[in-house]
Amino acid sequence: MVVSFANRVKLLKTAANQEILKFTQQPEVISFAVGMPAAEMFPIEELKHISNKVLEEAGNQALQYSTSEGFEPLRELVATRMNNKFKTNIRFKNIMITNGGQQALDFCAKLFINDGDTILCESPTYLAAINAFMPYCPNFVEVPTDDYGMIIEKLEEIIQITSNIKFIYIVPDFQNPTGRTWSLERRRQLMAIINKYEIHVIEDNPYGELRFEGDALPSLKSFDTKGLVIFISSFSKTFCPGLRIGWIAAEDIYFEKFVIIKQGADLHTSTINQMLIAKYMEMYDFDANLEKIINVYKRRRDVMINAIKVNFKKDIKFTYPQGGLFIWVELPYHIKAVELLERCLKDNVAFIPGDTFFPNSQVKNTLRLNFSNMSEEKIREGIWRIGKVLNEF
Amino acid sequence: MVVSFANRVKLLKTAANQEILKFTQQPEVISFAVGMPAAEMFPIEELKHISNKVLEEAGNQALQYSTSEGFEPLRELVATRMNNKFKTNIRFKNIMITNGGQQALDFCAKLFINDGDTILCESPTYLAAINAFMPYCPNFVEVPTDDYGMIIEKLEEIIQITSNIKFIYIVPDFQNPTGRTWSLERRRQLMAIINKYEIHVIEDNPYGELRFEGDALPSLKSFDTKGLVIFISSFSKTFCPGLRIGWIAAEDIYFEKFVIIKQGADLHTSTINQMLIAKYMEMYDFDANLEKIINVYKRRRDVMINAIKVNFKKDIKFTYPQGGLFIWVELPYHIKAVELLERCLKDNVAFIPGDTFFPNSQVKNTLRLNFSNMSEEKIREGIWRIGKVLNEF
Numbered sequence: 001m002v003v004s005f006a007n008r009v010k011l012l013k014t015a016a017n018q019e020i021l022k023f024t025q026q027p028e029v030i031s032f033a034v035g036m037p038a039a040e041m042f043p044i045e046e047l048k049h050i051s052n053k054v055l056e057e058a059g060n061q062a063l064q065y066s067t068s069e070g071f072e073p074l075r076e077l078v079a080t081r082m083n084n085k086f087k088t089n090i091r092f093k094n095i096m097i098t099n100g101g102q103q104a105l106d107f108c109a110k111l112f113i114n115d116g117d118t119i120l121c122e123s124p125t126y127l128a129a130i131n132a133f134m135p136y137c138p139n140f141v142e143v144p145t146d147d148y149g150m151i152i153e154k155l156e157e158i159i160q161i162t163s164n165i166k167f168i169y170i171v172p173d174f175q176n177p178t179g180r181t182w183s184l185e186r187r188r189q190l191m192a193i194i195n196k197y198e199i200h201v202i203e204d205n206p207y208g209e210l211r212f213e214g215d216a217l218p219s220l221k222s223f224d225t226k227g228l229v230i231f232i233s234s235f236s237k238t239f240c241p242g243l244r245i246g247w248i249a250a251e252d253i254y255f256e257k258f259v260i261i262k263q264g265a266d267l268h269t270s271t272i273n274q275m276l277i278a279k280y281m282e283m284y285d286f287d288a289n290l291e292k293i294i295n296v297y298k299r300r301r302d303v304m305i306n307a308i309k310v311n312f313k314k315d316i317k318f319t320y321p322q323g324g325l326f327i328w329v330e331l332p333y334h335i336k337a338v339e340l341l342e343r344c345l346k347d348n349v350a351f352i353p354g355d356t357f358f359p360n361s362q363v364k365n366t367l368r369l370n371f372s373n374m375s376e377e378k379i380r381e382g383i384w385r386i387g388k389v390l391n392e393f
Numbered sequence: 394m395v396v397s398f399a400n401r402v403k404l405l406k407t408a409a410n411q412e413i414l415k416f417t418q419q420p421e422v423i424s425f426a427v428g429m430p431a432a433e434m435f436p437i438e439e440l441k442h443i444s445n446k447v448l449e450e451a452g453n454q455a456l457q458y459s460t461s462e463g464f465e466p467l468r469e470l471v472a473t474r475m476n477n478k479f480k481t482n483i484r485f486k487n488i489m490i491t492n493g494g495q496q497a498l499d500f501c502a503k504l505f506i507n508d509g510d511t512i513l514c515e516s517p518t519y520l521a522a523i524n525a526f527m528p529y530c531p532n533f534v535e536v537p538t539d540d541y542g543m544i545i546e547k548l549e550e551i552i553q554i555t556s557n558i559k560f561i562y563i564v565p566d567f568q569n570p571t572g573r574t575w576s577l578e579r580r581r582q583l584m585a586i587i588n589k590y591e592i593h594v595i596e597d598n599p600y601g602e603l604r605f606e607g608d609a610l611p612s613l614k615s616f617d618t619k620g621l622v623i624f625i626s627s628f629s630k631t632f633c634p635g636l637r638i639g640w641i642a643a644e645d646i647y648f649e650k651f652v653i654i655k656q657g658a659d660l661h662t663s664t665i666n667q668m669l670i671a672k673y674m675e676m677y678d679f680d681a682n683l684e685k686i687i688n689v690y691k692r693r694r695d696v697m698i699n700a701i702k703v704n705f706k707k708d709i710k711f712t713y714p715q716g717g718l719f720i721w722v723e724l725p726y727h728i729k730a731v732e733l734l735e736r737c738l739k740d741n742v743a744f745i746p747g748d749t750f751f752p753n754s755q756v757k758n759t760l761r762l763n764f765s766n767m768s769e770e771k772i773r774e775g776i777w778r779i780g781k782v783l784n785e786f
Contacts, residue, residue, distance in 0.1 A: 055440055
């Protein structure tokens with residue numbers, strides 16, 4: 001019997017990192033592969049306390065169905081926080097709670113993409129965004145990117161020759177996978193372009209609050225005068241991912257549609273998990289906890305960068321992120337990251353080859369290193385191991 | 394500026410019950426509208442205890458990212474429970490955890506439906522399933538249904554004249570909205586038909602365990618020799634919906650695809666919520682709690698049926714469900730349920746007009762009554778009020 005799936009199913013591929021993830025769950029493996037937060041930073045004692053509080057004060061509500069838009073006090077807290085941290089001017093009525101940022105990505109494609117419509121993205125771009133968009137059968141166009149963001153002249157050229165562009169997908173702060181952050185000038189130039197051509201931007205900003213040094217830059221959404229920017233973020237990196245709480249901030253015309261999409265997709269996000277985060281923000285100092293996370297990640301980045309300098313040859317390039325979770329490595333052209341990984345796995349050290357972060361380009365000599373999830377000691381040891389294998393190439 | 398959404402967006406409508414829900418949140422309203430469980434039955438004290446346990450024993454894991462398939466011990470518990478209660482023979486490796494049953498519905502459409510493909514469904518069928526399927530632009534064909542399930546001769550006639558049928562969507566036990574249960578004979582006949590034509594069935598079974606009397610019937614999945622049935626259920630009605638935990642049981646060829654769909658859609662379901670249910674099942678007697686729920690709902694059904702007999706005229710038909718949450722009412726042809734609702738809302742009593750449960754048919758004289766969420770006193774009072782308004786028609 002031949003099963004007739006939807007056409008979109010042909011495009012679905014298991015995310016490479018999900019496969020590597022299974023291997024890296026063995027305790028002897030040093031993994032720089034997955035973008036996991038440091039679990040030892042989770043405020044477990046506080047969560048025990050607030051779980052009791054929420055169940056005691058409003059257990060009936062916490063365990064019951066709730067609205068698709070989300071738990072109102074959390075939406076208010078998110079709006080206030082966004083306006084402070086990302087310099088936006090959003091009202092709580094335009095915040096919808098999602099199951100992490102990933103669900104927000106799915107919804108953006110569901111809202112905009114017909115088969116064959118075009119999505120512009122950074123080159124490279126976030127792997128899981130490609131996976132979220134893919135079931136809607138888009139055409140991806142990669143926009144050339146340097147250390148300061150998309151190269152705006154290239155972007156405009158592409159816009160002029162490309163039809164059915166539905167949105168530009170951008171991770172402006174400490175991008176996954178490169179760790180790069182758009183400069184202020186590029187942000188301004190981008191907004192001029194999208195206002196001129198009236199193209200939507202999906203601003204995916206889960207790492208912006210994880211800045212180790214330097215001044216925070218205003219979000220793209222903060223420059224948005226025409227309501228063209230849809231802003232996505234989550235509590236997965238600033239608090240903990242296991243609760244699956246993210247959000248979309250969008251103007252009314254989009255927001256109304258997102259709510260109906262959410263109704264059809266899963267009715268609403270876990271009531272109790274939304275209440276837990278709201279209660280945590282009410283009872284504890286969210287920023288103080290975030291500061292602790294930042295300090296740990298900053299040290300880990302430093303350790304990784306130093307280890308790279310010591311162990312990798314000079315012809316290997318790498319980014320120096322001012323925040324976030326990732327360093328991007330460019331190998332000499334003849335070294336294929338997939339082959340490097342194969343050899344490294346034998347030495348029990350893992351990373352993600354960069355190949356899958358390019359929806360179209362055949363780039364074989366890049367890789368992503370995550371520094372948030374391993375101890376300083378393991379980072380030193382792991383980078384030493386990779387360096388050793390690299391020297392054999 | 395004209396925003397160019399995806400074509401599917403034109404098909405999206407706010408669920409009628411979401412609008413009525415807002416009205417019914419006022420405490421003075423007696424609502425038979427939404428299919429909410431009785432919050433007073435939620436095991437809040439137990440959940441406080443297990444939240445502490447889970448966070449104490451495995452907080453780092455509970456708050457961290459986890460796999461798209463779901464938390465393995467919960468998948469095992471679900472498989473065992475399904476095999477006991479629904480007479481299936483499923484392995485845990487074929488259980489994927491979803492955000493409630495609703496997400497499973499979305500995924501089924503995502504897996505099978507191209508624009509214009511056909512879904513067969515009961516007439517009437519579950520409203521939120523229509524909403525889940527709609528973004529994939531299917532063609533719905535309603536199969537005539539009586540008190541024992543779909544009329545099999547009609548089903549076969551439809552199959553013979555309809556192209557691109559991707560699946561038959563069925564709620565066999567205590568259906569939403571009618572409360573009807575398929576007879577054993579109809580189940581067998583259905584399976585013969587789908588085996589003959591090799592058509593998939595989505596068996597949506599969230600109410601099957603809420604049986605007040607009579608013998609449990611084997612699930613459709615239990616008769617499935619060709620792997621054609623995809624079984625969906627959730628803990629929303631047997632435990633509590635605020636955790637958003639449901640599941641899909643499907644054979645390997647479908648399961649693999651569902652996992653990739655889940656990855657793209659939201660990575661995974663809340664880790665901690667999955668662990669809470671697993672821990673509850675380990676530490677407490679799930680069936681004893683379910684028995685309590687069943688006893689309360691049974692009394693409420695009895696009270697509602699009696700009140701209907703006393704207050705509604707003899708030309709009004711209604712179902713007598715042996716379980717679940719709903720009674721279906723058929724008014725005389727000249728009474729429009731939407732108009733009845735309008736008048737009832739003025740008397741602070743609400744229900745859902747049946748119109749929206751028919752994807753195509755223009756049926757105006759039916760309505761759905763939920764009996765799980767109001768006290769016996771309010772059920773008596775509410776049905777009396779509806780009866781009073783009905784007598785004015």
